[in-house]
Structure formats: structure tokens, C-alpha cells
Amino acid sequence: MFVEYTWLVPLVPMLCFVIIGFFGKKMPHGGGPLAIFGAMFAFLISALISYEFFTSAAYSSPGYVTEQITWFSIGSFDINIGYYVDSLACLMMLFASFISTLIFIYSIGYMHNEGVKRRRYFAEVSLFLTGMLGLAVSSNFLEMFVFWEAMGLCSYLLIGFWSFTHPNGDDASDNAASAAKKAFLVTRLGDVCLMGGMFVLMYEFGSLDYTAVFDTAAMASVDPNMLMLGSLLIFGGVIGKSAQFPLLDWLPDAMAGPTTVSALIHAATMVKAGVYLVARCFPLFAQNPEVMLFVGVIGGITAFFAATMALNNMNIKKVLAYSTLSQLGYMFLALGAGGYMMALGLQSGDSALIAAGAVGYTAGCLHMANHAFFKALLFLGSGSVIHATGTEDMREMGGLHSKMKITSITMLIGSLSIAGFPLFSGFWSKEIVLEVAMHAGDYGAEGYLFLVLWILAIITAFMTAFYMFRMWFMTFKGKPGHGAEHCHGESPKSMTIPLIILSVFAAALGCIILFGFDDYVTIGIHAGQFQVGSGHGHGFMGWLEDIFLSAYTYLTVALVLIAIGVAYVMYSKMSINPGKFNKDGNSLLYKALSNRWWFPRLYDQIGWKMGYGVAKGVEFVDTQVIDGTVNALSSAVAGSGDSMSKVQTGNVRDYASVVVIGIVVLFAVMLLLFYFMGGA
Amino acid sequence: MIPIEVYLVFAAVLFAIGAYGVMVKSNTIVVLMCIELMLNAANINFIVFSAFTTDVLGQVFVIMTISVAAAEVAVGIAILLNAYKLKNTTEADSLTSMRW
Numbered sequence: 134m135f136v137e138y139t140w141l142v143p144l145v146p147m148l149c150f151v152i153i154g155f156f157g158k159k160m161p162h163g164g165g166p167l168a169i170f171g172a173m174f175a176f177l178i179s180a181l182i183s184y185e186f187f188t189s190a191a192y193s194s195p196g197y198v199t200e201q202i203t204w205f206s207i208g209s210f211d212i213n214i215g216y217y218v219d220s221l222a223c224l225m226m227l228f229a230s231f232i233s234t235l236i237f238i239y240s241i242g243y244m245h246n247e248g249v250k251r252r253r254y255f256a257e258v259s260l261f262l263t264g265m266l267g268l269a270v271s272s273n274f275l276e277m278f279v280f281w282e283a284m285g286l287c288s289y290l291l292i293g294f295w296s297f298t299h300p301n302g303d304d305a306s307d308n309a310a311s312a313a314k315k316a317f318l319v320t321r322l323g324d325v326c327l328m329g330g331m332f333v334l335m336y337e338f339g340s341l342d343y344t345a346v347f348d349t350a351a352m353a354s355v356d357p358n359m360l361m362l363g364s365l366l367i368f369g370g371v372i373g374k375s376a377q378f379p380l381l382d383w384l385p386d387a388m389a390g391p392t393t394v395s396a397l398i399h400a401a402t403m404v405k406a407g408v409y410l411v412a413r414c415f416p417l418f419a420q421n422p423e424v425m426l427f428v429g430v431i432g433g434i435t436a437f438f439a440a441t442m443a444l445n446n447m448n449i450k451k452v453l454a455y456s457t458l459s460q461l462g463y464m465f466l467a468l469g470a471g472g473y474m475m476a477l478g479l480q481s482g483d484s485a486l487i488a489a490g491a492v493g494y495t496a497g498c499l500h501m502a503n504h505a506f507f508k509a510l511l512f513l514g515s516g517s518v519i520h521a522t523g524t525e526d527m528r529e530m531g532g533l534h535s536k537m538k539i540t541s542i543t544m545l546i547g548s549l550s551i552a553g554f555p556l557f558s559g560f561w562s563k564e565i566v567l568e569v570a571m572h573a574g575d576y577g578a579e580g581y582l583f584l585v586l587w588i589l590a591i592i593t594a595f596m597t598a599f600y601m602f603r604m605w606f607m608t609f610k611g612k613p614g615h616g617a618e619h620c621h622g623e624s625p626k627s628m629t630i631p632l633i634i635l636s637v638f639a640a641a642l643g644c645i646i647l648f649g650f651d652d653y654v655t656i657g658i659h660a661g662q663f664q665v666g667s668g669h670g671h672g673f674m675g676w677l678e679d680i681f682l683s684a685y686t687y688l689t690v691a692l693v694l695i696a697i698g699v700a701y702v703m704y705s706k707m708s709i710n711p712g713k714f715n716k717d718g719n720s721l722l723y724k725a726l727s728n729r730w731w732f733p734r735l736y737d738q739i740g741w742k743m744g745y746g747v748a749k750g751v752e753f754v755d756t757q758v759i760d761g762t763v764n765a766l767s768s769a770v771a772g773s774g775d776s777m778s779k780v781q782t783g784n785v786r787d788y789a790s791v792v793v794i795g796i797v798v799l800f801a802v803m804l805l806l807f808y809f810m811g812g813a
Numbered sequence: 814m815i816p817i818e819v820y821l822v823f824a825a826v827l828f829a830i831g832a833y834g835v836m837v838k839s840n841t842i843v844v845l846m847c848i849e850l851m852l853n854a855a856n857i858n859f860i861v862f863s864a865f866t867t868d869v870l871g872q873v874f875v876i877m878t879i880s881v882a883a884a885e886v887a888v889g890i891a892i893l894l895n896a897y898k899l900k901n902t903t904e905a906d907s908l909t910s911m912r913w
Binding site: 793 | 836838841
């Protein structure tokens with residue numbers, strides 16, 4: 134009844150985009166209310182679709198509802214367009230549209246003094262939401278790719294929203310235009326990989342439909358090496374989109390955009406598309422343990438490095454940006470570890486191992502949903518602070534707790550959640566992620582790598598708690614800075630109400646794991662086919678036992694508490710000067726961190742040395758070889774024409790001479806021919 | 814009877830003189846006259862072959878050639894008259910404006 138109208142989910146925000154784009158100037162708040170309506174409508178219909186889907190017979194078998202029409206045909210090859218609803222798509226639709234609704238409401242307050250530019254803003258965020266929702270319900274890779282690219286475009290437009298020098302940015306993000314360009318180009322690098330992956334799939338499967346590609350028999354019949362190549366190329370696209378190592382540098386620079394856009398990119402859309410794609414392609418990736426190992430290693434490394442970079446950053450938004458990278462790394466670690474176990478289980482036919490792998494899938498998806506809420510909360514909270522103080526530098530904040538109680542408390546909840554403080558959302562998912570990573574370490578020849586990643590992940594958990602509370606204490610406690618004196622109190626209601634709603638979810642959403650989340654969002658093999666959903670979860674007591682009877686849980690919690698304590702004495706009580714540990718910012722490590730491990734410089738070097746070299750080569754070929762050929766040809770023609778024109782003397786006797794000589798020569802030749810060839 | 818070679822050599826010499834005149838003389842009237850010489854050399858060939866093969870077709874051709882030559886001379890003289898009006902000379906070396 135509602136599932137048939139799934140196409141409305143991306144279509145309504147799309148219509149909002151068109152309407153706001155054309156008529157936004159005449160609308161109140163630059164068309165903001167319409168954008169909110171679009172997002173809210175998308176959320177409501179997603180909720181109805183999800184409810185109907187989960188109660189329908191299709192949920193238990195085959196586990197999805199799909200419908201397609203032919204988009205275009207090339208010979209006998211059909212490209213379809215349609216929707217594909219399963220548990221994962223429902224999850225994505227629900228949280229993306231819900232969070233976007235709140236972010237759009239918040240934007241009304243946050244962008245109120247942008248004037249006519251608000252039309253552009255609300256049109257673009259609507260298109261952004263279209264991209265995410267369309268991606269979630271797409272029924273084949275090409276359709277997915279279209280929405281994927283739409284998001285890439287919107288991120289470019291929105292990051293560059295303030296396309297002039299932004300007063301609050303630091304070094305590389307000073308210029309929003311160049312940050313937008315960087316985001317666009319770096320993600321494009323991944324998109325090229327994704328496109329290559331689609332070519333491989335199309336070549337091997339003869340179709341890009343999810344139903345055709347994820348068919349167990351089809352996957353078993355194609356060349357495993359090509360399957361691996363396709364999987365890795367698709368993951369290359371994910372690396373670009375979700376800003377994983379080594380393409381992680383665009384996301385911190387993307388902070389040059391408005392804070393609401395950062396919230397949208399980090400929580401509801403864009404970077405989550407990468408996680409979604411890995412979860413969507415899980416059956417494909419799980420055909421090779423090596424691919425999943427790669428996913429896990431990339432995730433683990435990103436989680437660790439991004440967390441280190443957040444440790445000493447002074448920009449409130451950048452700290453959050455690095456924490457996003459780090460949390461995304463956790464998601465990929467969970468998916469990779471789970472997929473690794475599942476791949477091994479599929480090879481050996483061990484159903485227990487497959488079930489253990491499914492936990493990784495659940496953990497990754499749960500962390501994605503949790504992260505969406507607490508990161509949206511944190512970004513909107515930081516937006517509220519920036520709105521009030523007019524600065525992004527945490528050194529100029531401080532002592533804001535008394536002035537902005539709601540923002541302060543909601544951000545505290547968000548920080549507790551992301552840090553993994555017991556019983557907050559982040560705690561549940563992070564514990565399961567860590568457990569899966571550790572568990573994967575027991576299997577296979579390369580399993581020990583997951584043990585290394587697990588240790589890195591635990592250190593990351595410590596660092597996460599530290600930098601999040603460093604941020605919170607520096608912003609809301611301690612001595613007030615310049616910016617804090619400017620602060621004129623709490624933000625307007627349109628900004629605080631979304632914060633309050635989000636904080637409720639950020640605090641409590643993780644508990645859904647106890648109430649059967651893993652029944653719905655999991656992956657298993659039913660009747661020989663991969664199926665998302667219809668699992669048998671651990672249940673309420675099962676998870677409680679899993680988490681609270683494990684000694685490692687207490688280890689992590691202890692580390693988190695210690696980290697919070699350290700942050701407290703350093704930045705709130707100020708009894709320890711953090712400068713002692715880094716020679717007041719002169720130690721090599723400190724410089725490495727504030728230079729982001731020299732990643733931007735590495736990019737620049739690669740860009741300069743390689744790009745410039747290639748450009749030089751191309752220029753040589755262009756000006757010397759191609760232009761040279763053309764010029765030589767033309768000058769040869771012109772020169773010979775020039776010299777030949779001298780024959781035209783205009784003197785009639787010369788012409789006559791030429792005629793006579795010609796006739797004589799002709800006769801001579803003919804005579805010779807007759808003589809030698811014995812003609813008549 | 815005079816052998817045919819004599820006639821043919823005579824015609825060839827006549828043609829050569831005509832061709833030489835066309836190439837060398839700068840007076841265009843002389844050039845026209847040389848063209849007539851060449852035409853008549855060809856006419857002699859026609860006549861000779863006609864007489865030696867007892868075929869009248871060659872003589873018919875000669876009548877035709879003479880009439881065409883008359884027309885050609887008329888056109889040629891007319892061009893020269895106009896050229897003279899324009900340039901006040903009929904020297905071939907001065908009539909060289911049709912060039913690059």
C-alpha cells in the first residue's frame with residue numbers, strides 16, 4: 134500500500150528543490166519551510182513504508198521489495214530504474230530524513246541573516262537529501278551512482294556556500310571555494326574507482342541490478358579475481374566518499390561550509406553513503422576475505438589517525454570533523470571484521486562463523502545510526518556556539534555553560550554518547566564494534582591484523598573520549614575568552630528544539646540493540662540467498678550478557694573514564710598544563726598532528742610533482758607534436774603553393790613553351806614505351 | 814612521284830617553325846600568324862594522308878579546319894584590338910597582367 138510509493142521518498146525533496154530553486158526568493162525564510170516539509174514528508178512516508186515492509190510477508194522472504202521499469206536499453210542490455218526496499222534501506226531512509234528535518238528546522242534560525250542566499254541554501258540541501266534518499270532506495274548500481282554523484286555535486290555547492298574568505302577558518306580552509314574544489318576533486322577520485330567497479334560488475338554479471346548481482350549462484354559463477362577487483366574498486370569509491378585513509382583530507386577542509394551543512398554531510402548524508410554502500414555490497418565483498426580485510430584495515434587505520442589529529446586541534450568544528458572520520462573508521466572496521474568472518478564462514482561452510490560475521494554488519498549499521506544522531510547533535514550544538522560567539526576557535530570560548538545551558542547540556546550528552554560512556558548510545562555500538570574486531574582476530578591466517586586493529590581501536594576510544602571532553606571543557610568550562618564575552622545568551626528556539634530532540638535520541642537510541650535491532654538489520658543466508666533482516670538476534674539478555682560479562686568492556690569504560698578525567702584536569706581545573714607534554718607546541722608529534730601528519734603536503738607534493746609533470750608532458754605533446762604536425766603541414770602547403778605560383782608569369786609565350794615542352798616530353802615517353810614494350 | 818616522307822617532313826618543319834614563332838616572338842600579330850602556320854602544317858598532313866589513301870575524309874576535315882581557323886583569327890584579332898585599346902601595345906611581354 135505504501136511500499137509502492139517508495140519513489141515518492143526521493144521525489145518530494147526533489148520537487149522542493151525545484152520549487153525553492155525557482156520561487157524561493159518570494160517565500161518566507163527563502164523557502165526553508167518548504168524544505169522542512171519535504172524532509173518531513175519523506176520521513177513520514179519512510180516510516181509508513183518501513184512499518185508496512187516489516188509487517189509484510191516479503192520481509193521474511195525474500196527479504197526485500199523491489200520494482201523496476203526500464204530506464205533505457207542498449208541492444209539487449211536493459212538499464213532499470215526502480216526502488217529496492219529492505220531493512221537497510223529503511224534504516225537509511227528513516228534516519229536520513231529524520232535528521233535532515235531537524236537540521237532544516239535548525240537552519241531557519243542559523244541562516245536567518247543570510248538574506249537572499251537562503252534560497253540557494255535550502256534548494257541545495259533539499260537536493261542533498263534527495264541524493265541520500267534516492268541512494269538508499271535505488272534498485273541498481275547505476276541509479277545509485279546517479280544519486281551518489283548528485284550528493285557529490287551538492288557537497289561541492291554547499292561547502293563553497295561562503296565562497297569568499299571565511300573569517301573563522303584556519304589555514305587550508307580559509308577559502309571556502311578551494312575547500313569545495315578539494316572535496317569535489319578528492320571524492321571524484323573515488324568515484325572513478327566506483328565507476329570502474331560498476332564496469333567490472335556489468336561485464337561479469339551482465340546486469341547492474343542488486344537482485345542480479347547479489348544472487349548467490351551468479352556470484353559463484355563469475356571469475357573470483359574479477360569479483361575481487363570489482364569489490365576493491367567499489368570500495369575505492371567508498372574511500373573517497375566516506376573520506377577514509379588515504380583520501381581523508383577533504384573532510385576537515387569541508388568545515389569551511391556552514392555548520393548545518395557539516396551536520397548534514399557528517400550525520401545524515403554524504404559520508405554515510407559510503408558506509409551504506411559497503412553494507413549494501415556486503416554479500417559481494419564477503420566473497421573474498423581479503424577484500425573485507427582491506428575494508429577493516431582501512432577503517433582501523435582511519436579511526437586511529439583521525440583521532441590523533443583531533444587531539445590538539447583548536448577549531449571546534451575540525452575536532453568534530455576528525456571525530457567523524459574516526460567514527461566512520463569504526464564502522465568500516467566493524468563491517469570489515471564481520472565480513473571477514475562471514476567470508477571465512479562461507480568458504481568453510483561454518484554457519485556459526487557466518488552468524489558471527491552478521492554481528493559485525495549489525496554493529497556497523499547501528500554505529501552508523503547512532504553516529505548520525507550524536508554527530509548531528511554535536512555539529513548543531515557547535516553551530517549554536519559559533520552562532521553565539523562568532524568564532525570557531527575554542528581558545529576564545531570557555532565558560533559558556535552558564536550562558537548557554539541548553540546547548541551545553543545537549544552537547545554534553547552528545548559527547549558522552551560519542552565517547553562511549555556506559556548506557557549512552559555510542560557505548561552499545563562501540564562495544565559491539567570492538568568485540569567484533571577482537572573476535573575476528575581469532576580466525577584465518579591474517580586474523581592477527583584484526584587484533585592489531587582492535588588494540589588501535591581501543592586506543593582510539595581513549596582518544597575519542599579525551600578530545601571530545603577537551604572540546605566540551607574548553608568550550609563550556611574554564612576561563613571565558615574574547616568570543617565568550619560577545620556571547621549574548623542562548624540561541625533561538627528553532628535551534629534549541631532540534632538540539633533537545635536530537636539529544637534524546639543521542640542518549641537512548643543505542644538501546645534498540647537490546648530490543649531486537651539485530652533481528653531487523655543483520656545479514657544472513659536464507660534459502661541459499663543473502664538476506665538483510667529476518668535474523669535471530671541475541672535478544673535483550675543476550676546482549677547484556679555479551680557486553681557486561683566481557684572484561685574488555687570494563688577495560689574500555691575505564692579508559693574512557695580516565696580520558697574524561699585527564700581532559701577535566703587539563704582543561705577545566707587547569708591543574709595540569711597540557712603544554713608540558715608537547716614543549717608548548719614545539720614537539721615533533723604536536724607539529725605532525727597540527728599538520729595532519731603532513732597529509733595536505735603529501736597531496737600537494739603529489740599534485741605538484743606528478744600533476745605538473747604530466748601537465749608538462751601533455752603541453753609538450755600539444756604544442757610540439759600536435760601543433761607541430763599541423764603547422765608543418767600548413768606551412769608545407771603554403772610554401773609549395775607560394776613557390777608554384779611563380780610559374781604563373783602571365784607571359785603567354787611561357788605558357789606556350791610549357792605546352793610545347795609538355796607535348797614533346799609526352800611524345801618522347803610514348804615513343805620510349807612503344808620501343809621497349811613493342812607496341813604498334 | 815614524290816614520296817610521302819617529303820610531304821610529312823615539310824609539314825613537320827612548317828609546324829616546328831610555327832611553334833618556334835609562338836614561343837619566341839613577342840609581337841602578338843606574328844604569334845597569331847605562327848598559329849596559322851601550325852594549323853596549315855596539320856592541314857598538309859590531312860591532305861597528304863587523304864591523297865595517299867584515296868580517302869576524301871581528310872579533305873573534308875581541312876575545309877573544316879580552315880573555317881575554324883578563320884573564326885579563330887577573327888576572335889584573336891578582336892582580343893588584340895581590345896588589348897591595344899587598353900594598353901596601347903600588342904607586345905606579348907607587356908600583356909602579362911594575368912599572373913600571381
